[in-house]
Amino acid sequence: MVALGPGLTRPKGAHHVDAQAGMLLPGLHDHHVHLLSSAASLRSINVGPSEVRSLDDLRRVLREARAVRDGVWIRAIGYHESVAGPLDRDLLDQLLPSTPLRIQHRSGAMWFLNSLGLERSGLEHEAHPAVERDGQGRATGRLWRGDHMFAVDDGTDVDALGVLSDTAVRRGVTGFTDAMPNQTLAGLETLASAHRDGVIRQHLTLMSPLHVVAMTNSDVQVGPVKVLLDDDDLPEFDDLIQTIADAHLAGRAVAIHCVTELQTVYALSAIKDAGPNGGDRIEHGSVVPVELDALARACEVTVVTQPHFIEERGDEYLRDVPESLRDVLYRARTLLEAGIPLAGGTDAPFGSSDPWVAIAAATRRATRSGAVIGPLERLTPTRAIDLFTGDARQPGHRRRIEVGSRADLCLLSLNTEAALESLSSENVRATIIAGRVAFER
Ligand SMILES: [Zn+2]
Incomplete structure (x- = not known):
């Protein structure tokens, strides 16, 4: 801190915050926190049948996760068809259009991505057979045994x-x-x-x-x-x-x-x-x-x-x-x-x-x-x-x-x-x- 007190002149270009008589504290320090464990707990949400029972439930859980993660990948695990039937990009876009999303099937063999997820992961235009495509050649959002193709977003942590x-x-x-x-x-x-x-x-x-x-x-x-x-x-x-x-x-x-x-x-x-x-x-x-x-x-x-x-x-x-x-x-x-x-x-x-x-x-x-x-x-x-x-x-x-x-x-x-x-x-x-x-x- 360079100067403190009333009547200071503001240097040119300085950022000005009017405190309006608000209380000013030293910045808080969290003296005991586990950052990596906290990150891991944010990283995945469980959408298995024991947590999520319907399509509405799935929508609610995903939107809650979005509220916390605000714009970054949502990675969900444990999905099973008994929750809301088979998933694809169009259905996921309805649930969560504005946040990149990938949901793993409980078997571990398949991922479901929404459109933003396909785009961010580069899979939209990836010609690999793991990326399922419909008759018109459009990616369906289903990725079969393609875990290795997410290497780029392993920075999720x-x-x-x-x-x-x-x-x-x-x-x-x-x-x-x-x-x-x-x-x-x-x-x-x-x-x-x-x-x-x-x-x-x-x-x-x-x-x-x-x-x-x-x-x-x-x-x-x-x-x-x-x-x-x-x-x-x-x-x-x-x-x-x-x-x-x-x-x-x-x-x-x-x-x-x-x-x-x-x-x-x-x-x-x-x-x-x-x-x-x-x-x-x-x-x-x-x-x-x-x-x-x-x-x-x-x-x-x-x-x-x-x-x-x-x-x-x-x-x-x-x-x-x-x-x-x-x-x-x-x-x-x-x-x-x-x-x-x-x-x-x-x-x-x-x-x-x-x-x-x-x-x-x-x-x-x-x-x-x-x-x-x-x-x-x-x-x-x-x-x-x-x-x-x-x-x-x-x-x-x-x-x-x-x-x-x-x-x-x-x-x-x-x-x-x-x-x-x-x-x-x-x-x-x-x-x-x-x-x-x-x-x-
Ligand atoms: Zn501790």
């Missing part, structure tokens, strides 16, 4: 990443920390090149195992070393300490997946023995008993939580989690009061990808059925927003809007008072990433 990025931009998100466990070099390269090519417009920080670091010329940040713990298969305690020490030696923090009390105790004890480096993270922190607060503080960890799980999964928790643990489920306010930094991540696709859903949930602590879990853990709207305004490396530290800081901003259409009353991504008016207007309405 990249399209899906673009959709994720665009959707997040509209919600004010200017940065992601990808938390993929067991990330591979290929996965890192895919994300880094999507970032370099401008498909992912947000700043990117990528977690990975200790020895998996992408060598790219993209300006993505190397994130913490992701460590998964599993109650039934915990690593040797000394091995965990060694992993943490090695990560620190390599200049990286650790981000340890902790969804049970046992995992939290194990992780914190190991960090303590390895020696804290100030940037280590407890992912989820689903169960952090109060007795562990002193240890967590000594370990200088940040807890990266998902407040919307209370809303999305709370009714299951009430059924499955022993009563004695309910008050320490996804703690928030009492962690902050104990001096433990707290930040938020959507954990998409396993939770809603909209950080505003998480923000609103953090203030309510209500399940879908309306039950409240841990009312003492409710955050004020301001504190809840701050879960997503932290620094990528120090997620619990709110970034400041000040001269010299990177111009990553989220402008709301409401003034502060109104915006804090109505926490929703619908209020995002403009998103600015590194000084460029990435979204405006």
Whole structure:
């Protein structure tokens, strides 16, 4: 940011956004998201007989998918004639004319394409026998055993990443920390090149195992070393300490997946023995008993939580989690009061990808059925927003809007008072990433 304040002169040619007294926030950072898994979940829709029962059903499902994917390929799988009889381009054009579409038959042997799909894939004019043609030589939209002919659109994953990025931009998100466990070099390269090519417009920080670091010329940040713990298969305690020490030696923090009390105790004890480096993270922190607060503080960890799980999964928790643990489920306010930094991540696709859903949930602590879990853990709207305004490396530290800081901003259409009353991504008016207007309405 170059200058801040009233009465500034606008440089010639500068883009002008009239904020109209709307609330201005640091751009939101999603501190825990799985981009490739989210992309894969967008990539295909299931139109098999168990999901879709009629032609009307098929039309509805395809149009819903179009609403999310907006102009990019729709790839559907699992189709069977019992749904709506045999398909061809004319029928598919009636269902979905303006989005390229391909539907795979459940047998895997056939694809059905609409006209735009035929055109985009180049199959319209392809003389290969796999492309079925009618008496006049017009492609019918049926492709028989022709999977290999889609080589060109195997970039669908990249399209899906673009959709994720665009959707997040509209919600004010200017940065992601990808938390993929067991990330591979290929996965890192895919994300880094999507970032370099401008498909992912947000700043990117990528977690990975200790020895998996992408060598790219993209300006993505190397994130913490992701460590998964599993109650039934915990690593040797000394091995965990060694992993943490090695990560620190390599200049990286650790981000340890902790969804049970046992995992939290194990992780914190190991960090303590390895020696804290100030940037280590407890992912989820689903169960952090109060007795562990002193240890967590000594370990200088940040807890990266998902407040919307209370809303999305709370009714299951009430059924499955022993009563004695309910008050320490996804703690928030009492962690902050104990001096433990707290930040938020959507954990998409396993939770809603909209950080505003998480923000609103953090203030309510209500399940879908309306039950409240841990009312003492409710955050004020301001504190809840701050879960997503932290620094990528120090997620619990709110970034400041000040001269010299990177111009990553989220402008709301409401003034502060109104915006804090109505926490929703619908209020995002403009998103600015590194000084460029990435979204405006
Ligand atoms: Zn996760």
